[in-house]
Amino acid sequence: MITIALSKGRIFEETMPLLQAAGVTALEDPESSRKLILPTNRDDVRLIIVRASDVPTYVQYGAADLGVAGKDVLNEHGGEGLYQPLDLNIAKCRMMVAVRNDFDYESAVKQGARLRVATKYVKTAREHFASKGVHVDLIKLYGSMELAPLVGLSDAIVDLVSSGATLKANNLKAVEEIAPISSRLVVNQASLKLKRATIQPMLDAFAGAVKS
Numbered sequence: 012m013i014t015i016a017l018s019k020g021r022i023f024e025e026t027m028p029l030l031q032a033a034g035v036t037a038l039e040d041p042e043s044s045r046k047l048i049l050p051t052n053r054d055d056v057r058l059i060i061v062r063a064s065d066v067p068t069y070v071q072y073g074a075a076d077l078g079v080a081g082k083d084v085l086n087e088h089g090g091e092g093l094y095q096p097l098d099l100n101i102a103k104c105r106m107m108v109a110v111r112n113d114f115d116y117e118s119a120v121k122q123g124a125r126l127r128v129a130t131k132y133v134k135t136a137r138e139h140f141a142s143k144g145v146h147v148d149l150i151k152l153y154g155s156m157e158l159a160p161l162v163g164l165s166d167a168i169v170d171l172v173s174s175g176a177t178l179k180a181n182n183l184k185a186v187e188e189i190a191p192i193s194s195r196l197v198v199n200q201a202s203l204k205l206k207r208a209t210i211q212p213m214l215d216a217f218a219g220a221v222k223s
């Protein structure tokens with residue numbers, strides 16, 4: 012049995028065409044089903060539905076053989092025990108620093124003042140500001156980061172930006188790009204060795220179906 016960990020929403024939707032290329036079709040839709048283990052058309056393949064940030068953990072411990080996770084999530088996890096053979100080029104966005112429209116980020120950084128930064132991506136933010144030599148106080152949040160500068164919780168946020176609509180709607184502006192983000196296929200290292208005969212053809216089919 013091959014177990015594939017996916018999160019609901021954009022990752023599930025954008026992974027489906029790639030799975031189809033590997034001959035795997037989900038028999039139920041996670042948006043309408045309450046099941047967390049979804050059967051597929053293949054007796055030897057099942058899907059498990061987990062939080063996006065939990066995908067690397069399931070694969071690391073071998074509870075799933077394969078998974079799809081954003082580079083944002085993989086950087087926070089650290090990637091331990093994971094083989095990352097393929098950038099799937101899906102769920103594309105950018106990790107950015109953003110501030111209120113009326114906040115002068117350049118001068119704040121130049122003055123060397125400590126910057127209060129709210130984010131779900133604490134490790135990414137810490138690494139980014141350390142590499143720039145900017146002192147920061149990091150405030151861990153689990154969502155709705157855009158609110159933090161509006162109510163005085165932080166000076167800046169580190170968050171994902173795609174269309175920019177969420178920043179615009181909240182009178183924020185992006186001031187720095189930290190990294191381009193897309194999702195990767197992750198594979199448990201032991202699974203790859205023990206189940207290579209089944210997994211390798213799936214990896215090849217995924218690779219052939221990835222759009223540049």
Ligand SMILES: Nc1ncnc2c1ncn2[C@@H]1O[C@H](COP(=O)(O)OP(=O)(O)OP(=O)(O)O)[C@@H](O)[C@H]1O
Pocket residue numbers: 018019020021022062063064065080081082083084102103104171172173174192193194
């Ligand atoms: N606006 C976006 N446009 C494109 N890709 C995005 C966007 N937001 C997030 N992503 C990517 O999609 C992945 C999954 O995002 P999703 O919104 O489904 O989960 P989440 O709510 O961030 O995670 P969790 O449920 O663990 O808190 C993210 O890890 C990121 O790589």
Ligand SMILES: O=P(O)(O)OC[C@H]1O[C@H](OP(=O)(O)OP(=O)(O)O)[C@H](O)[C@@H]1O
Pocket residue numbers: 170171172173174175176177178
């Ligand atoms: O630049 P935009 O296109 O506005 O996208 C950016 C938003 O998308 C992500 O949130 P979330 O996963 O909640 O987005 P969703 O509402 O699309 O699910 C991210 O945390 C931003 O809030």
